[in-house]
Amino acid sequence: MPDQPDALFADPRLAAVYDALDPDRGDLDEYEAAVAALEAQRVLDIGCGTGVLARRLAHRGMQVIGLDPAAASIAVARSRPGAERVQWVTGTVAALEAADLPAEVVAMLPVDAVTMSANVAQVFTDDAEWSAVLAAAHRAMPPGGLLVFEARRREARAWESWTPEQSRTRADVPGVGAVERWVEVVDVVGDGELVTFDQPTVFLDEKTGAPLDDGTRWESRSTLRFRTREEIEGSLETAGFTVDVLDLAYAPGCGWLYLARRRP
Numbered sequence: 001m002p003d004q005p006d007a008l009f010a011d012p013r014l015a016a017v018y019d020a021l022d023p024d025r026g027d028l029d030e031y032e033a034a035v036a037a038l039e040a041q042r043v044l045d046i047g048c049g050t051g052v053l054a055r056r057l058a059h060r061g062m063q064v065i066g067l068d069p070a071a072a073s074i075a076v077a078r079s080r081p082g083a084e085r086v087q088w089v090t091g092t093v094a095a096l097e098a099a100d101l102p103a104e105v106v107a108m109l110p111v112d113a114v115t116m117s118a119n120v121a122q123v124f125t126d127d128a129e130w131s132a133v134l135a136a137a138h139r140a141m142p143p144g145g146l147l148v149f150e151a152r153r154r155e156a157r158a159w160e161s162w163t164p165e166q167s168r169t170r171a172d173v174p175g176v177g178a179v180e181r182w183v184e185v186v187d188v189v190g191d192g193e194l195v196t197f198d199q200p201t202v203f204l205d206e207k208t209g210a211p212l213d214d215g216t217r218w219e220s221r222s223t224l225r226f227r228t229r230e231e232i233e234g235s236l237e238t239a240g241f242t243v244d245v246l247d248l249a250y251a252p253g254c255g256w257l258y259l260a261r262r263r264p
Helices: 012-021 026-037 052-059 072-079 093-097 128-139 229-238
Strands: 042-046 065-070 085-089 113-116 145-153 169-173 179-180 186-188 192-200 201-204 219-224 241-247 255-262
Touching: 012 072, 012 169, 012 179, 012 201, 026 052, 026 113, 026 145, 026 255, 042 052, 042 128, 052 065, 052 085, 065 072, 065 093, 072 085, 085 093, 093 128, 128 145, 128 229, 229 241, 229 255
Parallel strands: 042 065, 042 113, 065 085, 113 145
Antiparallel strands: 145 255, 169 179, 179 201, 186 192, 192 219, 241 255
C-alpha cells in the first residue's frame, strides 16, 4: 500500500469527520454478502480506513484484521462501538510479515477472505505496488480463499462529475460543528488512466455558517488509477487467482466487482 496515505485519512482532524461526510455505506453490502456466502471465519480488510466494513463483519461473528497505513484512521476505528472485536494493524501489507506483528494477528493468519472496499484497489497507481498487494493477499489465504474488491470503469468517466457543484456535502458533527467537503479534479492523464483530485474540507461556525480559522481549507490530494477490466483480470491471473466479475449492484454500469479465488 502507499506509504503516505492521503491527508483525508492521515490527518486526525479530517479522519475524525470522514464518516459523517460519507454516511451512506450501502456500497459495503456486496462485500458483506460475498464474504458471508463463503462462510468465512477470518477476514483481512486491506485499507480498512475508519473500520466500517471491519466492524460490520466482526458483528457477524467473524474474526477480522483491519489494516491501514493511516494511524489517524485506525485511531478513529478503535474509538467506534464494536472496535474491540477487530484486530487493528497500522501499516501497509508489508506489516503482515513483520517480526513484531502481534501474536493475536499472527494466530488469525491465514484468512479465508481479503477485502479492499471503495477506492482502495485504485490507489495503487504503480504496477509494482499493485502486484505486491495482490501477492500479499495471495499469501494471506489458503487455496480457495476469496479476494473481493471493486474498480470503476474508465469508460464511465466518473471524474467528470467530480465538481464542487455536484459533490459538495455538509454534515453537523457532534463536538465539532458543521463541516463541508467537495471534490475538485486537478489533472487527468490520457483518457483517464490517472485522475488526480483535491478534496478540500472547511469547518464552519455553527451559528453563522462562516468558515472557521479565517476560511482555512484543509487540503487533501489523491490520485486514482482507472485500469481496464482486461488489465485487472490479467494481473489477478498472473498473481495466481481465478476471476469472476460482476456489475456493481450499488452503481450499475459504473464499476466492476471482482471476486478472485486463490488457485491451488
